[in-house]
Amino acid sequence: MRKIRVRAVLSLAIIMIGVIALPQLVMAYFSNAAAFFKTYPSAATVSSMKYWTDSSVSTHGFTAYFSNARSKWDAAPNAQIGWSATTSYDDAFVRFYGVNDIPLDYAGIAKPYNSNGSYLADPDIGSGAIWHKVHIILNKGYMDANGYTSNMIQKTALHEVGHALGLRHQPDNEGPLDTVMIQGKQTFTDIRSIDKSNVAWKY
Numbered sequence: 443m444r445k446i447r448v449r450a451v452l453s454l455a456i457i458m459i460g461v462i463a464l465p466q467l468v469m470a471y472f473s474n475a476a477a478f479f480k481t482y483p484s485a486a487t488v489s490s491m492k493y494w495t496d497s498s499v500s501t502h503g504f505t506a507y508f509s510n511a512r513s514k515w516d517a518a519p520n521a522q523i524g525w526s527a528t529t530s531y532d533d534a535f536v537r538f539y540g541v542n543d544i545p546l547d548y549a550g551i552a553k554p555y556n557s558n559g560s561y562l563a564d565p566d567i568g569s570g571a572i573w574h575k576v577h578i579i580l581n582k583g584y585m586d587a588n589g590y591t592s593n594m595i596q597k598t599a600l601h602e603v604g605h606a607l608g609l610r611h612q613p614d615n616e617g618p619l620d621t622v623m624i625q626g627k628q629t630f631t632d633i634r635s636i637d638k639s640n641v642a643w644k645y
């Protein structure tokens with residue numbers, strides 16, 4: 443009798459924890475398909491992304507940040523994500539750049555292009571795997587003016603590479619979430635659980 447009662451209390455406690463915790467976990471994050479734009483690169487492309495690095499990347503001190511960002515996404519478990527450096531601008535799927543441009547109002551940006559070379563300003567228009575190139579740009583001028591620490595720069599590099607994989611922004615209306623796909627000055631040096639599970643679902 444006593445054993446049964448303890449189990450019942452324990453079950454009730456677990457149910458109550460579930461009721462309290464679930465709305466935050468489920469409602470706050472975009473997961474699986476909801477985490478991705480309606481257009482994105484193909485899985486075949488993502489499995490072996492050719493990348494080209496402009497000389498402006500080292501000029502503005504971004505070489506290690508991009509290198510780390512590639513490695514961290516590459517290491518996501520159960521996701522076929524790979525990189526291969528190329529010296530061919532034309533062959534590259536991702537092209538990395540640095541700028542030092544204070545009037546530009548961003549710390550970083552990822553710009554997808556379709557097969558015609560057109561910039562897809564809204565990657566949610568259309569559907570299917572139609573990204574043929576992505577340009578990733580980090581902006582030293584904006585980061586310097588806004589007091590970015592090295593960990594904030596690293597988060598920005600991780601975030602922009604996440605966009606290159608087709609990931610959209612995670613919602614921030616319930617406070618900062620534990621994901622590199624949130625906007626703003628965050629200090630992440632690696633991708634987070636939700637980021638890993640989302641790319642594992644897709645790739």
Ligand SMILES: [Zn+2]
Binds near residue numbers: 601605611625
């Ligand atoms: Zn973004």
